[in-house]
Amino acid sequence: MFNTKASVYTWRANQKLLQDTENIKKILSGIAKTHDQLIITDDDLERATPGVSSIFCGRDALVAEGVTCIVNNNQAFLAILGAGGIGKTSIALHISNAAEVKTKYAKASYFLPCEVLPDAKLLLQGIIQRLDIRAGEGESQYKKLEEHLRVNIQPMLLILDNFETPWNNNPVEIESLLGKLASFDQVSMIVRMRGLNGPGSLRWKKLGSESIPPLTLDSAKKVFSAISQKQDLEQEKHGVATILIELDCVPLAITLIAKRARTSPLKSLLKMWQEGKTKTLKQGNTDGRLTSVNFSIELSTRLLKPQETELLAVICFLPDGVPDWVENLSEMLTGWEQLDQSINTLLENSLVYSKNETIKVLAPIREYVCRIQHTDITRAITPLGSFYATWLKHLSGTEQAQQNQIQPHIMNITKIFIFNQEN
Ligand SMILES: Nc1ncnc2c1ncn2[C@@H]1O[C@H](COP(=O)(O)OP(=O)(O)OP(=O)(O)O)[C@@H](O)[C@H]1O
Numbered sequence: 001m002f003n004t005k006a007s008v009y010t011w012r013a014n015q016k017l018l019q020d021t022e023n024i025k026k027i028l029s030g031i032a033k034t035h036d037q038l039i040i041t042d043d044d045l046e047r048a049t050p051g052v053s054s055i056f057c058g059r060d061a062l063v064a065e066g067v068t069c070i071v072n073n074n075q076a077f078l079a080i081l082g083a084g085g086i087g088k089t090s091i092a093l094h095i096s097n098a099a100e101v102k103t104k105y106a107k108a109s110y111f112l113p114c115e116v117l118p119d120a121k122l123l124l125q126g127i128i129q130r131l132d133i134r135a136g137e138g139e140s141q142y143k144k145l146e147e148h149l150r151v152n153i154q155p156m157l158l159i160l161d162n163f164e165t166p167w168n169n170n171p172v173e174i175e176s177l178l179g180k181l182a183s184f185d186q187v188s189m190i191v192r193m194r195g196l197n198g199p200g201s202l203r204w205k206k207l208g209s210e211s212i213p214p215l216t217l218d219s220a221k222k223v224f225s226a227i228s229q230k231q232d233l234e235q236e237k238h239g240v241a242t243i244l245i246e247l248d249c250v251p252l253a254i255t256l257i258a259k260r261a262r263t264s265p266l267k268s269l270l271k272m273w274q275e276g277k278t279k280t281l282k283q284g285n286t287d288g289r290l291t292s293v294n295f296s297i298e299l300s301t302r303l304l305k306p307q308e309t310e311l312l313a314v315i316c317f318l319p320d321g322v323p324d325w326v327e328n329l330s331e332m333l334t335g336w337e338q339l340d341q342s343i344n345t346l347l348e349n350s351l352v353y354s355k356n357e358t359i360k361v362l363a364p365i366r367e368y369v370c371r372i373q374h375t376d377i378t379r380a381i382t383p384l385g386s387f388y389a390t391w392l393k394h395l396s397g398t399e400q401a402q403q404n405q406i407q408p409h410i411m412n413i414t415k416i417f418i419f420n421q422e423n
């Protein structure tokens with residue numbers, strides 16, 4: 001009897017021990033996983049570094065401007081800003097590949113794909129890894145980096161691609177890291193991000209002085225024909241132009257539709273675009289920044305707060321955008337809270353842009369927001385309707401002068417009118 005009891009106890013004790021060991025193993029493997037994620041290898045960086053595409057049109061002036069800035073200044077801070085898929089990374093790669101840049105930064109030009117370095121800690125690790133600095137266990141990586149930069153004083157170029165990722169996560173720490181790097185005169189940086197301004201308080205030179213614009217129609221046609229490998233586009237040139245204009249000549253969208261054109265006739269592509277819009281702009285089944293326009297846009301829209309998403313939807317609803325927006329926006333949406341902050345966020349994330357004092361949105365973004373997101377905008381219709389009713393009443397001057405004033409708003413007015421009729 002006693003023996004049986006003893007064996008049951010021993011068995012239970014053993015079971016508990018086994019269970020505890022299993023639990024400890026689980027905890028340790030969790031710790032190991034977290035720790036492993038913090039180690040960025042050269043392969044991780046290489047895998048996330050895009051190649052330089054040979055099909056590259058319409059950016060000669062911007063590349064030349066970037067090269068001059070990087071080569072002619074002892075220390076340069078160049079910001080390449082603009083919407084998703086507009087071609088920022090491609091421009092950065094072509095600048096760093098230019099002969100003069102290669103000569104100046106022969107031994108020390110480093111590409112940092114910040115998409116895989118999403119916070120200050122990992123960004124620092126990525127830089128340490130790229131610079132091949134060895135930091136032993138317990139040693140400060142900052143100190144090691146500073147020691148390295150004190151000794152290695154040849155010109156160094158850091159290309160910080162997709163910088164919005166770490167910047168949005170840790171702006172304060174990232175700014176401090178940038179400040180430390182910038183305190184070494186030999187360090188120049190190209191930052192490439194979706195945004196309106198370079199990060200923090202360094203004096204960034206904006207390439208092209210504003211955001212990177214879409215391609216011209218001519219360059220867009222060249223890209224389309226090179227990628228689609230359609231030699232004879234002459235008969236189909238109107239169809240091609242229609243598609244490219246509908247895509248607002250955004251390079252990512254052109255690239256994806258041109259790849260589809262290799263196998264689908266243009267007529268059916270145009271039909272597909274008109275029916276499925278941005279869904280057409282996808283390559284294969286993988287969702288990625290470079291394989292799906294929707295995915296690329298979603299990278300920016302998912303950062304928005306509800307009132308910012310709503311404002312973006314209203315802007316996308318208005319075909320003319322918001323003309324004379326500094327004056328008109330708050331009157332068009334009277335009663336809306338934090339409009340200033342919301343419009344600023346949309347501009348900062350390059351989801352909308354301001355041209356000739358009008359807030360506009362690129363076609364792929366509009367189509368994504370209107371067709372995929374389906375944000376309810378009914379709250380905006382009444383103030384918009386009242387705004388235009390009052391505005392039309394107060395128009396003055398000759399008939400021609402009034403027509404000139406109405407022209408930039410005409411499609412907005414029609415759309416609101418139709419919306420009210422239908423709802
Ligand atoms: N000037 C160009 N000529 C031809 N193709 C281009 C051009 N610019 C960009 N592309 C193509 O368009 C796609 C998107 O370009 P890129 O990755 O440079 O955009 P991005 O602005 O960096 O986007 P993201 O904001 O997502 O990082 C790529 O496939 C690229 O090869």
Ligand SMILES: [Mg+2]
Nearest residue numbers: 088089090162
């Ligand atoms: Mg990019």
